[in-house]
Amino acid sequence: MKRVFIQSPIGVLELKGNAERLTSVLFKDAETVTNPKKIPNELIDAVVQLQEYFDGERKKFNLKLSPEGTDFQKRVWQQLQEIPFGKTMSYQQMANQLGNPKVIRAAASANGKNPISIIIPCHRVIGSDGLLTGYAGGLHRKKWLLEHENPSPQQTLF
Template structure:
C-alpha cells in the first residue's frame, strides 16, 4: 500500500537561470534540478505531473517563491522541505539554510559552523549533493580564496545567482 510520501509530484518552471525541475511529495519539496545538470533528472513514469492549478502543493509554493526570488522580492524561502539524505548531509544542509541572502562563506567556514572544522572535504561533498539548490543556498559557499567552485547547475549559474543577490536593492523586502 502506498503512503502519501510514496506519491511523487513534479513540474517545471522557467527562470532566469534556465528551466528548473521541481520535485515534491506530500511532506514537502524534495528537489530542484537545473536544465543542464551534471546529473540530470530522469522522471520515472509513476511520478505525477502537477500544474499551476494545484496551488496548494509544495511545488506551487516553490514556484511562486522562486519567482519572487528572481524578481528581487524574496530573500528567504518559507515552504515545506523534505530533502532526503544522510544525517551528516542533513546537518550540512540545515547550516546552509542559515547563510544570509547575499553573504558568501567558505567550505572551511561551513565545516566550522557545524563543529567539524577538519571535515571540509566531507562538507564540500554534502554541499554538492544538496537536492534543493537556490532554496537551500549552496551557491553561497565558495572557495577560501573567493573562487567559485563546483555547483550542480554549473559555475556560470552559481555566478548568476550570486550576482543577482548582490544586485538586489537594500530595504525591507519582507513587509
C-alpha cells in the first residue's frame, strides 16, 4: 500500500492505494506534505484528478476505488457517487433510495465512515431541513466543498 500527503485548499489530504485501486482519501491535521516529485506512481492519477477538482476543472472522478467496509456501507458509498456535482441529497432521501426509510441512521453512520472523502462525495448529503449536518472532515470543509461545487446557488424567495 502506497500513500502520499497533499496540500489542498481545505487542508492536508492523505491518499492511500496500490496499482489497482484507491483505498482512502482522508483529512489529516499533520503538516507533512510529500514533495510532488515523490508521489508514488500508483497515486499520480488520484493526485492529478483531485488537483483538477480543486482548480475547478473536474466535476467527475475517473478512478478505480476500493473502500473497505460492510456490504451496507458499500451500498451507501455507491449511492453517494450517484449524487451529481453541485447537487445535494438529504439523509432521508438517501435512506429512501436505499429502499427503506427506516435505515436513515445506518445510512448516516455509513456516510460518516466513508474512507474516500471528496471522490465519494459524502459532503453532498445534508439534513432534511437543508442545514449542513455532520462531516468527518469538519463542517467548515463541507461548507467549502459545497460552495466550490455550486458557487452561486439558486436563491429562494420567501
